Amino acid sequence: MTAIQTLTELDRLRATVAGWKRDGLRVGFVPTMGNLHAGHHSLVALARRHADRVVASVFVNPTQFGPNEDFTRYPRTPEDDAAGLAAAGCDTLWLPDVATMYPFGPDAAVRMHVPAVSDVLEGAHRPGHFDGVCTVVARLFHQVRPDVAAFGRKDYQQWLVVRRMVEDLAFPVELVAGDIVRESDGLAMSSRNRYLSPEDRARAPELHRVLLRMRVMTQEGAVRAQVEAEANAALREAGFVPDYAVIRTADLCEPVGELPGPRVALIAARLGKTRLIDNLEFDSALSG
Numbered sequence: 001m002t003a004i005q006t007l008t009e010l011d012r013l014r015a016t017v018a019g020w021k022r023d024g025l026r027v028g029f030v031p032t033m034g035n036l037h038a039g040h041h042s043l044v045a046l047a048r049r050h051a052d053r054v055v056a057s058v059f060v061n062p063t064q065f066g067p068n069e070d071f072t073r074y075p076r077t078p079e080d081d082a083a084g085l086a087a088a089g090c091d092t093l094w095l096p097d098v099a100t101m102y103p104f105g106p107d108a109a110v111r112m113h114v115p116a117v118s119d120v121l122e123g124a125h126r127p128g129h130f131d132g133v134c135t136v137v138a139r140l141f142h143q144v145r146p147d148v149a150a151f152g153r154k155d156y157q158q159w160l161v162v163r164r165m166v167e168d169l170a171f172p173v174e175l176v177a178g179d180i181v182r183e184s185d186g187l188a189m190s191s192r193n194r195y196l197s198p199e200d201r202a203r204a205p206e207l208h209r210v211l212l213r214m215r216v217m218t219q220e221g222a223v224r225a226q227v228e229a230e231a232n233a234a235l236r237e238a239g240f241v242p243d244y245a246v247i248r249t250a251d252l253c254e255p256v257g258e259l260p261g262p263r264v265a266l267i268a269a270r271l272g273k274t275r276l277i278d279n280l281e282f283d284s285a286l287s288g
Contacts, residue, residue, distance in 0.1 A: 004086040006093045010143055013094055017055070017145055025052035029146035029173075030090070031137060034058040035075040035191035039152055039181035041088035046178045047150040048089055055144050056085050057094040062106045064132030075191060094144060101139055111135050114161050114168070120252055121266060122157050122277070125243050130161045137162055141171055148174040152181075154188050156264055156279040160252060180278075182208070188278045195274040204276065206238040207267055210245065211280040214265040218247055219286045224255060231267070240269040250281070260285040 007013045017027055028051030030043045040056075047054045058081050065071035082093050102109045112134035117123075123130050141149070151159050159177055166173055181189045186208035187201075196204055210231050217227045224247050231245035249255055250262040266279045 004082060004090055004093055006082055006095055008095050008097070008100075010096070010100055013055075013092070013143060014145070016092060020053045021145075026147045027051055027145070028054040029140070029144050029149040030054065030056040031140050031149065031151075032056060032058055032081075033060050033074065033191065034081050035077050035194070036081045036084050037181075037189045037191065039154065039178075039189040041084060042181050043150040043152055043178045044085060044088040044090045046176055047148060050148040050150075050174070050176055051146075053091045054089065055092045055094055055146065056090045057096070057140055057144070059094075059096055059101060059136065059140075061101070061132060061136040062098065063102075063109065063111075063135050064129050066126055066129065069126075070192075070195075075194060094140075096143070101136065109135060112138050112165065114164050117157070117160050117164055117252060120157075121244060121246070121248075122155075122268065125268065130158070133158055134161060134165050138165065138169075138171075141173055146173055148176060150176050150178055152178050153281075154180045154190070154279070155277060156266060156281070157252060188276075190276065192274055192276065195272075197272055200239075200272045200274065203239050204271060206235070206240070207269065207276055207278050208280075210234050210238075211265045211267060211278060214245070214247060215263075215280055215282045218263060218265075218284050219282070224258065231265075235267070235269050240271050242267065242269040243275075244268055255284075258284075 028047030118130035185205040
């Protein structure tokens with residue numbers, strides 16, 4: 001296990017990063033909201049493959065939670081997070097408070113908005129969510145000044161939104177995406193999984209099974225409307241309350257004419273009091 005320094009003051013963070021860069025070192029960055037698991041640790045390893053030093057941030061961002069969402073009960077485990085990051089090979093934990101992130105307060109903060117890709121699916125069900133994500137990511141990029149930043153693909157839409165923001169505003173940051181890390185039964189790792197009751201945890205892997213079935217049906221030529229209808233029905237039968245279960249092109253547009261090409265199946269559904277998301281990327285045509 002490597003030693004890890006925990007920083008809470010912006011001046012010290014910037015001095016640390018500036019020192020690395022004076023030495024010609026490349027800086028990687030992993031932004032998180034904490035309560036870290038193996039999926040986050042894999043992003044540290046991914047950033048390490050592209051950089052000489054790695055910073056991970058832990059900040060539960062109030063601007064990306066809606067009024068009826070779980071900001072106050074979102075799990076906060078800073079000591080465990082620091083130990084896990086150290087074991088994963090992270091050099092520095094950036095642990096800012098709300099006043100550091102939002103000097104004039106979250107309600108008076110300058111906001112970011114990425115048109116189009118922010119407004120569908122999760123954006124439609126959680127208005128303002130991606131504005132909050134981009135607002136905090138932009139601030140973290142200015143604070144950390146990384147050369148490369150690693151994001152997971154479990155939140156596929158978030159990955160697209162952040163990538164569009166970086167391209168549009170010409171942030172000098174290379175983005176790399178990590179694969180979804182799953183439990184042995186297929187459930188995508190998530191900090192919110194700990195909210196699940198034992199009974200709901202036993203049902204939760206059905207989310208991934210439905211995604212796999214959506215892929216098979218699409219590759220076998222089923223009409224998209226049928227695939228989506230059967231997926232939503234399967235989720236409800238398993239005890240979920242789905243917000244959506246859809247097939248989209250890689251840029252989240254609805255496929256036109258069912259032409260072959262890259263696809264992504266995306267699901268958001270509630271199980272008990274917990275809202276889960278997952279996705280599966282695939283090619284619509286059968287290989288071979």
